[in-house]
Amino acid sequence: MNRDVGLSRLAGEQFDVVVIGGGATGLGAAVDAGSRGYRTALIEAADFGSATSSRSTKLVHGGVRYLEQGNVGLVREALRERSTLLRNAPHLIHDLAFVVPAYRRFDLAFYAVGLKVYDALAGRTEFPRSHVVSPADARTLIPALAPNGLRGAVVYHDGQFDDARLALALARTAVDHGAAVANYVRATGFFYDSAGRVTGVDAVDAESGAQLTVRARAVINATGIFADTMRTLDDPAARPLLAHSRGSHIVVSSAALGSAAALLVPKTSDGRVLFALPWHERTIVGTTDVPVDAPERDPKPSADEIAYLLATVNRYLEAPLAQRDILAVFAGLRPLIRRGATSTARLSREHLVDVSRSGIVTIAGGKWTTYRKMAQDAVDAAARSAGLGASPSRTVSLPLHGAQHDTPDNVLLREYGTDAANVLQLVAADATLATRLDPRLPYTEAQVVYAVRAEMARTVEDVLARRTRALVLDAGAARAAGPRVAALMSAELGRRVTPPPGTPP
Numbered sequence: 001m002n003r004d005v006g007l008s009r010l011a012g013e014q015f016d017v018v019v020i021g022g023g024a025t026g027l028g029a030a031v032d033a034g035s036r037g038y039r040t041a042l043i044e045a046a047d048f049g050s051a052t053s054s055r056s057t058k059l060v061h062g063g064v065r066y067l068e069q070g071n072v073g074l075v076r077e078a079l080r081e082r083s084t085l086l087r088n089a090p091h092l093i094h095d096l097a098f099v100v101p102a103y104r105r106f107d108l109a110f111y112a113v114g115l116k117v118y119d120a121l122a123g124r125t126e127f128p129r130s131h132v133v134s135p136a137d138a139r140t141l142i143p144a145l146a147p148n149g150l151r152g153a154v155v156y157h158d159g160q161f162d163d164a165r166l167a168l169a170l171a172r173t174a175v176d177h178g179a180a181v182a183n184y185v186r187a188t189g190f191f192y193d194s195a196g197r198v199t200g201v202d203a204v205d206a207e208s209g210a211q212l213t214v215r216a217r218a219v220i221n222a223t224g225i226f227a228d229t230m231r232t233l234d235d236p237a238a239r240p241l242l243a244h245s246r247g248s249h250i251v252v253s254s255a256a257l258g259s260a261a262a263l264l265v266p267k268t269s270d271g272r273v274l275f276a277l278p279w280h281e282r283t284i285v286g287t288t289d290v291p292v293d294a295p296e297r298d299p300k301p302s303a304d305e306i307a308y309l310l311a312t313v314n315r316y317l318e319a320p321l322a323q324r325d326i327l328a329v330f331a332g333l334r335p336l337i338r339r340g341a342t343s344t345a346r347l348s349r350e351h352l353v354d355v356s357r358s359g360i361v362t363i364a365g366g367k368w369t370t371y372r373k374m375a376q377d378a379v380d381a382a383a384r385s386a387g388l389g390a391s392p393s394r395t396v397s398l399p400l401h402g403a404q405h406d407t408p409d410n411v412l413l414r415e416y417g418t419d420a421a422n423v424l425q426l427v428a429a430d431a432t433l434a435t436r437l438d439p440r441l442p443y444t445e446a447q448v449v450y451a452v453r454a455e456m457a458r459t460v461e462d463v464l465a466r467r468t469r470a471l472v473l474d475a476g477a478a479r480a481a482g483p484r485v486a487a488l489m490s491a492e493l494g495r496r497v498t499p500p501p502g503t504p505p
């Protein structure tokens with residue numbers, strides 16, 4: 001995947017579909033459109049997945065909370081997508097056991113029945129069915145669980161994934177299917193034919209400052225929390241479709257749970273659920289739900305949210321966690337559909353497709369888990385709106401870039417799938433690239449070089465936050481690795497790359 005190739009194609013070709021936004025939804029739309037045979041382009045203002053799509057709780061799930069709310073249709077759809085994703089990207093998704101502890105007998109029965117319904121909605125699936133376990137077995141699964149008064153637990157299964165790596169796999173799949181793709185290209189406006197129909201996007205290359213025009217018969221606005229901003233560029237009177245809510249996470253050591261299973265806190269003080277999840281040899285605890293007025297690119301957890309996360313999970317742990325145990329924090333903004341939002345085609349309670357008078361298709365809301373279905377709905381609407389020749393979606397059975405079902409030899413490179421061999425080849429050619437970026441991190445210099453050569457990494461943050469997940473696993477260690485990553489990237493790109501502020505010289 002090469003940015004220069006993407007840029008020159010964007011400026012030079014006539015496309016059927018241009019997608020604005022390289023998060024889960026936009027990348028999914030580019031994969032969908034490209035694999036249908038449409039000439040497809042995608043531009044992303046910053047890095048792939050850098051907004052909401054790399055800041056999720058990293059679950060591919062039906063959502064037990066939605067079940068509690070009685071949203072059966074949504075849960076069924078998401079569970080179907082869970083299986084589809086496991087089939088198409090086995091290198092990026094895996095099964096995870098969740099332990100739901102119960103300290104009252106009634107709760108145990110209630111959770112057991114609820115999760116049987118969850119199993120039933122999943123239908124035939126690769127994920128194991130739920131079952132009740134004794135207090136002793138619950139503590140074998142999660143040794144850190146508070147033992148006092150524990151009556152038992154229900155164990156159920158869902159999917160877990162690496163969100164930024166899946167975003168990248170989608171970008172590469174889109175390119176594999178002929179799409180022209182570039183990061184750090186921002187859409188700044190639209191242009192129209194004499195009848196007022198949109199015929200393309202004005203954009204700027206954030207690296208060079210150069211303006212470019214991307215000509216396309218259909219335009220898909222998949223800019224997530226920024227979707228209303230784009231809509232008002234088309235129609236200043238457009239009524240907002242979205243509201244935003246922040247969800248925060250803390251990351252602590254894997255010893256916090258001491259297990260390969262996750263903990264689900266079934267009821268928090270604000271009536272939600274909370275997860276403590278093993279992930280990349282750490283534990284992620286999240287999340288919160290704080291309404292925010294305006295979209296922002298790099299939201300941060302507040303001190304109150306961090307205190308709430310610690311206090312809530314501590315109620316279930318034998319040895320409480322403290323502020324000093326926190327290795328990193330991250331937050332994302334949910335693009336939520338406003339109550340009463342009108343649209344030309346409201347497709348589910350969770351996501352919507354809106355087609356403007358000029359023909360721009362906006363796809364918004366939803367979940368990572370349902371990105372494929374959202375993408376399909378958006379491309380269907382774009383094809384109808386622009387009169388593209390009918391071509392059905394193929395993504396239900398389309399393997400994503402790197403897909404492989406075998407367990408890889410090098411587990412640290414599992415998420416590269418078939419590309420792991422290419423990373424190892426770099427080390428075979430230059431053994432110094434096997435050097436770790438930091439003793440506290442599992443990443444090597446070879447992954448930095450590969451990120452630049454094959455994964456369109458342009459900044460140190462691209463590498464530390466998304467090509468690797470160093471910034472999520474251990475912010476201090478990631479900062480320490482910054483200068484070395486910058487040096488490797490400078491050599492690869494032939495220009496000076498600087499580490500982000502706050503990294504040691």
Ligand SMILES: Cc1cc2nc3c(=O)[nH]c(=O)nc-3n(C[C@H](O)[C@H](O)[C@H](O)COP(=O)(O)OP(=O)(O)OC[C@H]3O[C@@H](n4cnc5c(N)ncnc54)[C@H](O)[C@@H]3O)c2cc1C
Pocket residue numbers: 020021022023024025026027043044045046047048049050051052053054055056057058059060061185186187188222223224225226230245246247248287331332333334335364365366367368369370
């Ligand atoms: C805290 C939290 C936890 C979550 N956990 C889960 C979970 O566990 N499982 C799950 O299924 N879902 C989860 N979700 C939901 C999921 O993360 C989102 O639904 C999904 O990532 C949204 O993707 P998107 O592509 O629509 O938006 P985004 O990822 O925000 O992508 C939009 C992109 O558009 C780009 N853009 C904006 N303006 C322009 C422009 N002018 N030109 C070009 N590009 C532009 C942005 O830079 C951005 O990259 C969670 C969400 C949050 C906030």
